[in-house]
Amino acid sequence: MQKDKLIGVDLGGTTIKFAIMTEAGEIQQKWSIRTNVLDDGSHIVPDIIQSINHHLDLYDLPKERIIGIGMGAPGTVDFENGTVRAAYNLNWKETPVEVKSQIEAGTGLPLAIDNDANSAALGEQWRGAGENxxxxxxxxxxxxxxxxxxxxxxxxxxxxxxxxxxxxxxxxxxxxxxxxxxxxxxxxxxxxxxxxxxxxxxxxxxxxxxxxxxxxxxxxxxxxxxxxxxxxxxxxxxxxxxxxxxxxxxxxxxxxxxxxxxxxxxxxxxxxxxxxxxxxxxxxxxxxxxxxxxxxxxxxxxxxLGNDAGAYGAGLLAKQNQAS
Amino acid sequence: MQKDKLIGVDLGGTTIKFAIMTEAGEIQQKWSIRTNVLDDGSHIVPDIIQSINHHLDLYDLPKERIIGIGMGAPGTVDFENGTVRAAYNLNWKETPVEVKSQIEAGTGLPLAIDNDANSAALGEQWRGAGENxxxxxxxxxxxxxxxxxxxxxxxxxxxxxxxxxxxxxxxxxxxxxxxxxxxxxxxxxxxxxxxxxxxxxxxxxxxxxxxxxxxxxxxxxxxxxxxxxxxxxxxxxxxxxxxxxxxxxxxxxxxxxxxxxxxxxxxxxxxxxxxxxxxxxxxxxxxxxxxxxxxxxxxxxxxxLGNDAGAYGAGLLAKQNQAS
Structure with missing residues (x-):
């Protein structure tokens, strides 16, 4: 089965936006969930995993077709190690949260992560005013x-x-x-x-x-x-x-x-x-x-692209992660 | 015979500096000639060709050992097409001078060219204060x-x-x-x-x-x-x-x-x-x-690196040109 879909996740302090798109960046499905910042934000990563797995089932999309997941996140993002710290609007403290390893384990899909402004930048460059x-x-x-x-x-x-x-x-x-x-x-x-x-x-x-x-x-x-x-x-x-x-x-x-x-x-x-x-x-x-x-x-x-920039850019992060 | 030497050329308004270096950027020979700006600077490119060919003979270095030539030049350099225009201190006018094609034909070696500040930047980054x-x-x-x-x-x-x-x-x-x-x-x-x-x-x-x-x-x-x-x-x-x-x-x-x-x-x-x-x-x-x-x-x-920065950087241009 050919891998031909990207998942973009835009993690914000109030909502988490998701999009499933083609390799060319055409969004085919999008949805969002509330960001649950209770209990030191410890529900956020499990909620993301659950929501991705659930929606892939819902849309009858086998994981074999997914190239990977990209994510834009607030706070200080270590894009190489896939960790996030000091994301205060998620209630995440200075200690790095192991976002990449958890999501990869929970979904069985590779994750690329960057900070939210970078992800939005990439979205606008790829599919927005930057015209690629x-x-x-x-x-x-x-x-x-x-x-x-x-x-x-x-x-x-x-x-x-x-x-x-x-x-x-x-x-x-x-x-x-x-x-x-x-x-x-x-x-x-x-x-x-x-x-x-x-x-x-x-x-x-x-x-x-x-x-x-x-x-x-x-x-x-x-x-x-x-x-x-x-x-x-x-x-x-x-x-x-x-x-x-x-x-x-x-x-x-x-x-x-x-x-x-x-x-x-x-x-x-x-x-x-x-x-x-x-x-x-x-x-x-x-x-x-x-x-x-x-x-x-x-x-x-x-x-x-307005509020969709981050999800688009996250999709491109996933695509570039595959190539690297 | 293995290619293992780079030639760096720093073209300036008063002198043209040359260096032969290893792939790691150790200069083994260097020399310079006066820049002859007479006759609309038309002697400059032929002088460079002649000087390179002559010194390779002098040092008994076969061309098969040369990876390529790099050059830093004043004026407006089109690094993709290998042309230079508006290098007024060389007496070159607005019309682009076909530096790359002429030097490649005259030496039988590939040339990479960039502007002089960029070439010096690359030299300092590689072998100077930038510490690579x-x-x-x-x-x-x-x-x-x-x-x-x-x-x-x-x-x-x-x-x-x-x-x-x-x-x-x-x-x-x-x-x-x-x-x-x-x-x-x-x-x-x-x-x-x-x-x-x-x-x-x-x-x-x-x-x-x-x-x-x-x-x-x-x-x-x-x-x-x-x-x-x-x-x-x-x-x-x-x-x-x-x-x-x-x-x-x-x-x-x-x-x-x-x-x-x-x-x-x-x-x-x-x-x-x-x-x-x-x-x-x-x-x-x-x-x-x-x-x-x-x-x-x-x-x-x-x-x-002082005045040698341009020649070092030109050497790296030649090295990167090989890889591309």
């Missing part, structure tokens, strides 16, 4: 800022596994203090919390008319979505905030393009829901900072 | 600032061949105008001309006692070497200049480490002759900007 180009950089703007670098179609890990940590590129020396201990990291200017931080700061200095300023002064909860929505309604202060976010994103994209010369820099994550409105301003800033030869060769694009 | 680690970034501080990125032991080229152009990373938005048309490129702060530019700017604002200021005010020619020598003699202004150079270099190194997580960032070129004096200050700044996990895993090092 071989050189792609992915930046995801969520609660934090993560990313992944794809070179010759494969993820770069660097010497100790932290390559692609674009959220901790310093874009403003002596800028906002970051959770990592440094100052001025991109994460502090382009994540959902960064957007709100900029809004609060600019609001303090601003004396003109602005609905955004009124909300902040009234102590209302302001989110990055509210900031972008108000900016689209021509709120002056909100537009100043978006300008600053776009400046730092365009600056970071320029540096990444000058260094890595990818064919695309793909921007995803919750903040990127602001869409073309944000992207146009990022592009304008990018052009100020990109070296002339890369200004045309590196395209700045919005991610297109 | 698989993930190394090289920054060369000369008249301009160039570089190369080595991933899994091979040069990264990116989508259109400009990966590793670290000299055009913007380190100061709206900073000094660069020859590339952008503002604030690293090249304008860390090249030999950049160091002098900073010295002139800081001198204008400085009113205290300084030998450097006196030289500038007297219209004497100031070089980056003079700036560093005076800084070592505790000249206050010269130290301010070195602080600024080290700040931007440390900043760039921090971004590169956060993005690529190499085991070493190697700094070479003429300006790096300032040695440990410069490196210590770069390191201190690097630590401010590097993400905690890479602060220890990425070492900032001085290049050690």
């Amino acid at each position: 180009a071989q050189e792609v950089v992915f930046i995801t703007l969520g609660t934090g800022v993560g990313g992944g670098i794809i070179h010759e179609g494969h993820l770069m890990h660097g010497a100790t596994g932290t390559a692609g940590e674009v959220g901790h590129m310093v874009v403003k020396p002596h800028g906002y203090l970051c959770t990592c201990g440094n100052e001025g990291c991109l994460e502090q200017y382009a994540s959902a919390t960064g957007v709100v931080h900029i809004a609060q700061d600019l609001s303090e200095e601003y004396v003109g008319n602005s609905k955004l300023k009124a909300l902040i002064d009234d102590g209302e909860e302001v989110t990055s979505k509210i900031v972008f929505d108000l900016a689209k309604e021509d709120d002056y202060l909100a537009n100043k905030v978006v300008d600053e976010v776009a400046f730092y994103l365009g600056y970071a994209a320029g540096i990444l393009a000058n260094t890595l010369n990818p064919s695309a820099i793909v921007i995803g994550g919750g903040v990127s829901a602001a869409g073309q409105f944000l992207l146009n301003r990022v592009q304008a800033n990018f052009e100020q900072f990109a070296f002339a030869p890369v200004r045309k060769s590196t395209a700045i694009k919005l991610a297109v | 680690a698989q993930e190394v970034v090289f920054i060369t501080l000369g008249t301009g600032v160039g570089g190369g990125i080595i991933h899994e032991g091979h040069l990264m080229h990116g989508a259109t061949g400009t990966a590793g152009e670290v000299g055009h990373m913007v380190v100061k938005p709206h900073g000094y105008l660069c020859t590339c048309g952008n503002e604030g490129c690293l090249e304008q702060y860390a090249s030999a001309t950049g160091v002098v530019h900073i010295a002139q700017d800081l001198s204008e604002e400085y009113v205290g006692n300084s030998k450097l200021k006196a030289l500038i005010d007297d219209g004497e020619e100031v070089t980056s070497k003079i700036v560093f020598d005076l800084a070592k003699e505790d000249d206050y202004l010269a130290n301010k200049v070195v602080d600024e150079v080290a700040f931007y270099l440390g900043y760039a190194a921090g971004i590169l480490a956060n993005t690529l997580n190499p085991s070493a960032i190697v700094i070479g070129g003429g300006v790096s002759a300032a040695g440990q004096f410069l490196l210590n200050r770069v390191q201190a700044n690097f630590e401010q900007f590097a993400f905690a996990p890479v602060r220890k895993s990425t070492a900032i090092k001085l290049a050690v």
Whole structure:
């Protein structure tokens, strides 16, 4: 029987997403289960094993047809040994959890694992905005800022596994203090919390008319979505905030393009829901900072796969694991 | 007869350096010839062919023992097609010069070619400060600032061949105008001309006692070497200049480490002759900007091969060309 299917797993703090796809990355089945973080997250790996085995039965798919399983996981992932530690949103502590060996034993299938931002990067490169180009950089703007670098179609890990940590590129020396201990990291200017931080700061200095300023002064909860929505309604202060976010994103994209010369820099994550409105301003800033030869060769694009990026990328991890 | 020797060629605007080395990169013979840029540089390729053929005869080395030739060249190198254009210091114009096909025909040996900064990067990675680690970034501080990125032991080229152009990373938005048309490129702060530019700017604002200021005010020619020598003699202004150079270099190194997580960032070129004096200050700044996990895993090092880096790297290009 020919092996012709991949299983992609996207392990998150609230749900675990699964997809069965062809070798070409066409999803044929997908489902998800709730992440059970009780008892130090000790149910998570058994739940994954059970869910895969159950669904293969349900779809009448013999394991002989499965090339392998790929997984994107939060925390610090040791992709070589297949362990995960410090995944605090899974209630996993510093001690490494033996994800690979357990899932391989429980399913009888080979597992490849990487961190969730890398997995989403690979998904967008393969089946999303990257259009399967071989050189792609992915930046995801969520609660934090993560990313992944794809070179010759494969993820770069660097010497100790932290390559692609674009959220901790310093874009403003002596800028906002970051959770990592440094100052001025991109994460502090382009994540959902960064957007709100900029809004609060600019609001303090601003004396003109602005609905955004009124909300902040009234102590209302302001989110990055509210900031972008108000900016689209021509709120002056909100537009100043978006300008600053776009400046730092365009600056970071320029540096990444000058260094890595990818064919695309793909921007995803919750903040990127602001869409073309944000992207146009990022592009304008990018052009100020990109070296002339890369200004045309590196395209700045919005991610297109949304929440499915991680599962797609996990599928490709499984496929590449077979080849290696 | 077993193939066991590599030929490395470092093509520069004033001299062409040659080395014959073992597969392990032990140089056994080296020599150089003057670069004859007359007649639109049309003698250069024939001179290289003649010199290689002549020296193989001289050393009684049959061509059957040569794995291949590698070359680092200035200008815009198309490493896939083996052509070079816009190498103005060779008097080669925009039109591509067919370097690979001519040298292969004239020597009967395969040629691999890359740009000179990439070739030097590969040399330092293989036989120099990189200690043959698989993930190394090289920054060369000369008249301009160039570089190369080595991933899994091979040069990264990116989508259109400009990966590793670290000299055009913007380190100061709206900073000094660069020859590339952008503002604030690293090249304008860390090249030999950049160091002098900073010295002139800081001198204008400085009113205290300084030998450097006196030289500038007297219209004497100031070089980056003079700036560093005076800084070592505790000249206050010269130290301010070195602080600024080290700040931007440390900043760039921090971004590169956060993005690529190499085991070493190697700094070479003429300006790096300032040695440990410069490196210590770069390191201190690097630590401010590097993400905690890479602060220890990425070492900032001085290049050690000097003018031989290009020839060593060219040798490795030849070796990798055989394997591909």
